[in-house]
Amino acid sequence: MPNPWVLISRFLKLVDYHGLKLLHILSAVVMTGTGIGLAYFLFLAVLTKKQEALVAIARWVIWGDWLFTLPAIITQIISGLLLVERLGWSFASVGMHWILTLYALMLVCWLPVIVIQYKLYHISLKILTEGQDVHCHPSFKRLFRLWVLLGSIAFVCVLLLFWIMIFKPFSFFSA
DSSP: OOOHHHHHHHHHHHSOHHHHHHHHHHHHHHHHHHHHHHHHHHHHHHHHTOHHHHHHHHHHHHHHIIIIIHHHHHHHHHHHHHHHHHHTOOTTSHHHHHHHHHHHHHHHHHHHHHHHHHHHHHHHHHHHHHTOOGGGOHHHHHHHHHHHHHHHHHHHHHHHHHHHHHHOOSOSSOO
16 A cells, blocks of 8 residues: 555645645644634633533543644645745745744644643543542643643744745745
């Protein structure tokens, strides 16, 4: 069976530049919108102090990241690399340096956020069954603060990536 990445690459090479750019933009919208939307609902669930709601929403936030955010990130990477190839941009350029650095930082922040979401869910589920208050649990508080910090950094990286891709303040053609 052929490598799935090769099949994806062949398919995307058939798509013209504008189709590829549209795919890249739509995946950026899904990645950003889903990310901020899921974060918003988990944040509100924690603020409500209704533990049953927190458990349910934390579970759906995890599912949402797997179903929407992760595929959008993968699509972003593939379509972005294909656009770089089509446009003849240099990976050694200042613009690509900034894009790759910000995207890597975003991923370095987002991946632990996924792990933290699992931990928050399991802590809240355990404490709910014990009849305690999750908001008094020291591990929950610490993990939630870290989740907010890492998610905020990832979101700022995404906003900077949008700014770079729209205004192109750096050269993408020379080293």
